[in-house]
Amino acid sequence: MSKTSSGTLYRGHEGMWSWVGHRVTGVVIFLFLLVHVLDTSLVRVSPGAYDAIMGTYKNPLMALGETALVAAIVFHAFNGLRLILVDFWKSGTKYHRQMLWGVLALWVITMLAFSIRHLSLAFGGH
Amino acid sequence: MSADIAAPRSQRIDPKYNRARTSRGSFEMVAWLFMRLSGVALVILIFGHLFSNLMLGDGINAIDFGFVAGKWADPVWQFWDLAMLWLAMLHGTNGVRTIINDYAEKPATRTWLKGILYVATIVIVVLGTLVIFTFDPCIPGSTLPVCQ
Numbered sequence: 466m467s468k469t470s471s472g473t474l475y476r477g478h479e480g481m482w483s484w485v486g487h488r489v490t491g492v493v494i495f496l497f498l499l500v501h502v503l504d505t506s507l508v509r510v511s512p513g514a515y516d517a518i519m520g521t522y523k524n525p526l527m528a529l530g531e532t533a534l535v536a537a538i539v540f541h542a543f544n545g546l547r548l549i550l551v552d553f554w555k556s557g558t559k560y561h562r563q564m565l566w567g568v569l570a571l572w573v574i575t576m577l578a579f580s581i582r583h584l585s586l587a588f589g590g591h
Numbered sequence: 592m593s594a595d596i597a598a599p600r601s602q603r604i605d606p607k608y609n610r611a612r613t614s615r616g617s618f619e620m621v622a623w624l625f626m627r628l629s630g631v632a633l634v635i636l637i638f639g640h641l642f643s644n645l646m647l648g649d650g651i652n653a654i655d656f657g658f659v660a661g662k663w664a665d666p667v668w669q670f671w672d673l674a675m676l677w678l679a680m681l682h683g684t685n686g687v688r689t690i691i692n693d694y695a696e697k698p699a700t701r702t703w704l705k706g707i708l709y710v711a712t713i714v715i716v717v718l719g720t721l722v723i724f725t726f727d728p729c730i731p732g733s734t735l736p737v738c739q
Contacts, residue, residue, distance in 0.1 A: 512656035
């Protein structure tokens with residue numbers, strides 16, 4: 466990647482921003498995955514240790530973080546399927562922009578449904 | 592006798608300009624294909640994981656040791672989580688490898704970053720696999736059918 470190029474057809478448009486979004490969400494998800502395997506591994510230490518770490522995930526503030534994480538996962542998933550269509554569908558490169566708007570629309574719908582359910586469970590309280 | 596005159600640049604081309612097959616073979620192509628195949632599988636596996644754990648029943652409030660024990664008493668969920676662990680770790684590791692190759696320019700930096708990445712991957716995959724296979728859902732007082 467050139468560090469000095471400017472004014473290309475690609476730079477600054479939908480293709481570049483979806484690529485940036487895919488990288489950033491990918492790294493965030495990978496870092497959480499490392500933590501998530503470690504926290505789940507506490508089931509082999511003791512039930513109390515596992516329940517204690519799960520207690521931290523039930524903090525309402527953490528519920529917002531979980532929603533942000535799921536937002537990253539859902540974008541990465543839908544944009545990944547778009548990438549596959551760009552690579553394997555013969556009209557994929559022609560419609561890559563329209564497909565990005567489709568990804569974003571599906572992302573908004575999915576996240577509305579997830580947020581309402583997850584946040585009402587987390588803040589509805591027990 | 593005639594002298595053996597080599598064809599121009601034959602065998603003297605700088606390796607970095609040589610696009611012929613090298614000893615690396617088709618590794619990068621296999622990695623590219625793996626990202627797409629594992630990606631489709633992961634959409635199904637992770638959406639199913641999130642839906643069953645966070646959307647059904649009491650969602651996040653229900654997650655505790657007993658919840659995990661109930662799930663892993665079922666071999667389907669054991670296989671589900673094992674497949675998710677392996678595919679997600681390999682998919683993520685290859686993604687981060689690509690990012691290191693893109694941004695780290697000094698050979699020593701690249702080697703170190705990728706070394707740390709591969710060690711982390713092996714530790715997490717081995718740990719996660721052992722946890723799934725050695726997990727004992729039965730604690731005193733458990734009402735799970737497998738513990739009776």
